[in-house]
Amino acid sequence: MRRFRIAMSRQAPVPLAPRPVHREETRARWYVPLSVCVDLLGAALPVAATIVKVQEPHPLRLAAAAALLWPLIGVMSKRYTPAAWGDGGGLRAVIRDWLVLVGALATLRVVCGLDSVPAEAFTALIPALVLTGVCQKAIHRHLLAARRDARALRHVVVVGESPTIDAVVEQLAQRTDHEYVIVGACPVGDGEVSSGVPVCVRLPCEAPEAPDADAAAVLSAADELAADLVFVAPGRHMSGERVRRLSWMLHDQGRSLMVLPGIVEVARRRVRLTSAAGLTLLHIAPPPRGGVHAVVKSTVDRLGALALIALLSPLLVVLALAVRLGSPGPVLYRQTRVGRNTEPFPMWKFRTMVVDADRLKVGLEAENENDGHMFKMRRDPRVTPVGRVLRRYSLDELPQLFNILFGHMSLVGPRPPLPEEVVKYNNVEMRRLSIKPGLTGLWQVSGRSDLSWRETVALDLRYVDNWSLSGDMNVMARTLRAVLDGQGAY
Template sequence: MRQFSSAMPGPAVPLAPHRTTSRREPGDGRHVPIAVCADFAAVALPTALALATAGHAHPVRHALVITAVWMLAGLATRRCPPWTWGEGASVGPVVRDWLLLLGVLAVLGAVPGTGALPAATPAALLPSLAATVVCRKVIHRHLMAVRRHARALRRVLVIGEAPAVDAVVEQLAERTDHEYVVVGACVVGDGEVESGVPVAARLRAGPPLAPDEDAGPVTGAAETLGADLVFAAAGRHMSGHRLRRLSWAVHDRGCPLMVLPGIVEVARRRVRLTSAAGLTLLHIAPPARRGLPAVLKAVTDRVGALLLLVLLAPLFALLALVVRTGSAGPVIYRQTRVGRGGAPFPMWKFRTMVVDADRMKHDLAAANEHDGHMFKLRRDPRVTPVGRFLRRSSLDELPQLVNVLLGHMSLVGPRPPLPEEVAGYDPVEMRRLSVKPGLTGLWQVSGRSDLSWQETVSLDLRYVDNWSWAWDISVMARTVRAVLDGRGAY
């Protein structure tokens, strides 16, 4: 969330009081040498030790060669550029480079005269994988922390029509996991900017009368506001040729320009840049629905559910005993939910409410504390004492592993809705049903019932459009922390 500067005339509307527009402090750049040094040490030291222990003739020399291959792989695949640290610190690029390193070493070992490496070398390289992943995660968390305190930010000047400027400001203000803070805008046309961002200049709505007509106001605004980055929102009056001339002026000042195409919530891995006949094109890959990713997800769901059911069998027995002795009624509660494509299925949970809870729901409808289709009460009188503990610890959801095993649900996905909730969905909300509902998901690891309905739908749609197997593994790992924390579970 950001608070806009009032360096230019006009009132500034603070969207987030804890964010300021102080000059950018060093933050991103210094992480690169730290990551490079960590990469170097993580490969060089254990490899040299392994080679020396195996009695290799030249352990240090070979360790340096292996380290050089690792560093060159990172350079070639752009593993450590500054802009990647704030994007979630994905493990995928690290694993890819590590496998590339093993492949290169296997090829080098087959070349006559180079000398075969000891069999223990791949095992010695495991610390490089772990250390690099840990380093990226630590850097990512540090960046998120300093950005929440308005540090390591980039001051942005937005150029576009008033509605586009408001849309950009609103989108950036919703989250704090990025480095951009808007300090002003150059508005195309006479439209009113409602977001409160200071309007530093006005540009003609029609074609410029002179080729450099936009250059003076934009560069002057950037200089006055101290902006170190310009966002240009494409629109009806911001044509390709106009953007091109504007980029000349901005780049001559030494300021980067980023063009916003208007698409939102699309993962970077789905976007590919290409060109044709002088046009710059963004190719957006469709969400993964079939092929190897879908097969891998299905296998992970079934195998994972089966293993967890076997391992947690003693806990199931204990919880069943606790529920049965805690209150009168069955141990398992069966409820109809809606799955992928709108297909209903029976979902099972450990019972957490009194037996006639469904009949009491109508009487409590006026007390609903949720702003959307879901029914939630922080102090629901229907919940039993044992049920309150099961809900806070999320243990009541464990029987849904059977649903996962039967193919009704996935380990990770959107929350499974009730039929009466789905009846009130609009076309956008219906897209939540494009994938199987999940035992856990972004909703569960991001606040659960404390989230508004709009936030819940936004998280679910982000997952539906951008899911990947690696993201599923990350969500499952975050679920453990969310369960222990218990925030939003009631």
Template sequence: MARHPVHRPEARARWYAPFSVCVDVLAAAVPVAATFMEIDQSHPLRLAVAAALLWPLIGLVSKRYTPVAWGDRGGVRAVMRDWLVLVGALATLCVVCGLDSLPAEAFTALIPTLLLTGVCQKVIHRHLLAARRDARALRHVVVVGEAPTVDAVVGQLAQRTDHEYVIVGACPVGDGEVRSGVPVCVRLPREAPETPEADAVAVLAAADELAADLVFVAPSCHMSGERVRRLSWMLYEQGRSLMVLPGIVDVARRRVRLTSAAGLTLLHIAPPLQRGLHTATKAVLDRLGALVLIVLLSPLLLLLALAVRLGSPGPVLYRQTRVGRNVTPFPMWKFRTMVVGADRLKSGLEAENENDGHMFKMRQDPRVTPVGRVLRRYSLDELPQLFNILFGHMSLVGPRPPLPEEVAKYNGVEMRRLSIKPGLTGLWQVSGRSDLSWRETVALDLRYVDNWSLSGDMNVMARTLRAVLDGQGAY
């Protein structure tokens, strides 16, 4: 059988690994040598060479020079973990080799190593994301599974562009209709074939025809574990990779642990962090952060209050009842951006609602004042909610607090948004704000609720500043 050349994304990024290794060698050797010479530490060059060798070696062992690591948003956390290993390894090396004990100041020499490697990982990650958005550095995938599952996989992957997978064809099991539009290369029988190689021959032919290097398999009642196992044997022999789709969605990788029992491969899904030390720490950081921001932004708050007061008749602050954690109502404060009595005018504008869900949104809402339009564009009207955070009603990061009339329309899935405190900012704000559909908004909120972490909050807050300055999706 003639074989097409297999598409390999790593061939498009051959400079990633050499560049990363060179940065690591220099980031470890130069600061260590310079610092140890400065403090007259014995054998500074030997320690610098040891650091220059150990740091890439640790990266190699931890698989920091792989496409998976470069495409992972959690790469910086991995760099921090590796850096702690480097510190311990150098200290152990000094003891074993009988060198002088290192002063505490000497380890500050390793801080540039951490920073430079972290920046390098970020640069590669951003370059890789840009390449994927331009339809480069992608892996061509053939999906094997029942037709509805194929459609679900195609739809899920189509929602994002930050991954490396593009579905180029499908091998549906049975005669179900594939509605997603991907080419159907060959159909596999519902029942396992008598000859184990039959499935693999058909799938390999499809992969060859489409120059795909990866096969996704979705197990089902007709695609048993044993059938998948037999399919994998021949795929591996022919240099193809196989990935099994467990069917779970929007679960952070840190919550998944692989284990086995009696020959069964098991995925343990850790529960969301909604109680315990992590949530207590979040509550403390929320209130401290809100207090610090109120103090730092107090001049701006006063200027905005004066602008609202002079911009149109009415009070400076607008108080509105919102629904918080566990369906608990609370008073939420904002700088007033609409004319007085705007709530009474809302019913006459329902036909103009541009949101496809329970929220009311209009790009050109006639109730918004001129000053209010500026405040809304840059989310400055939300700043009084820092006091809501200080009083414990809200969090710095979380789903947006809904109105009671919106909550009355929620289904069981949407109610899960209220299982944690609402936030001043969140994934919705850094992902499009009011431009998002209701379905996208709910999906982002549920992703946050299920996969919350302190590091994730830090990431959202950092991205919020850019989203606010950009001003897109705010009206």
């Protein structure tokens, strides 16, 4: 809940200068020079050194060509924009640009009459890829830290119907990794804005006769609050034509406008803009569930589980001995969990509780510290001393690698629920079961048991709808840090 409180606190309006400084430009003053310098040096120096080593002609010319082409490709692909830095570093875009660089330099060699292409020439381009990726990631992390400290933000005025304004404010307040802070609202109609955002001016329900009346009111509010961006949420009283007229004057006055389509938790890679007969259409691709995506995920899961079992086999033996000697009872605890499409399966864990823990749970229901369907106690009396250590570092979960090997689970996915939890699910919560549960997932790397039930469901649904192989790699990399940190593990 800490993130939620921080985000809510930064929604409060603050006194600002009469005219906003464009914060995107302010924070980019050193981002752009740093990125360009890293790209120039990362491409020029290794290429020059390699060409000199293999004694190819024109080493300086080829190095200069590589040094100039790499930033030029970055400019064309918009790699030096705040959007690229703010969305997570854009590693996929960097790899795509690097392949373009390899092709461009290969073509240039042929044009210059250099027929052979030594392997060293391509190896020399790898530092450019690595350095650019590291630089993009470093800028992304710096930007996120600045946003969490209420810096590098853009001040926004929201235009729309009152319930929509409240929904936008609530959604933005849940996270701190974005750049938007709502400083005012221009509701359409007389509805009450309950989110606490200052109401600057109210727009009539019907489009005014004067074409510039809406824009004049919104511009006045933006000037008063020093906002440099306007969010517009179309609705019953804010038609497409009315939004169009509003955008004309806002753009003429140098203000940016963003239209909120009303969809949430959809990854940008699934969204594609198109048009037909003057209509702007937003195409949303379905989540990758079957076909090649499913085969790749299953293959990665089983090969990864097999490799981890082989690598961790000595640790598994040590942990099994510790459990056996720590308290009476079996080493493994077998529990029925619900998997994909509500299929039950036996899940294995190292035993961390006393033997009759399930029977004792009935008497502890009143002590449940979770606000949803899960049962969680920070100091559960059923947990053994060895079990506390195993839970602290999630070592009790390691036998689930065999569940992954047998196809019950995935390396990454939603938390596997108990049957008694599933019977309480509503239709939205049931969507968590549309894919295999995971050994780790967004829930595990985002706070685990410290999260509310609503936050847990939101994270799981975000994963279910936006799964990708690169996203899985990111979650697995974050898992190690979460395990060592131990936050929310009990």
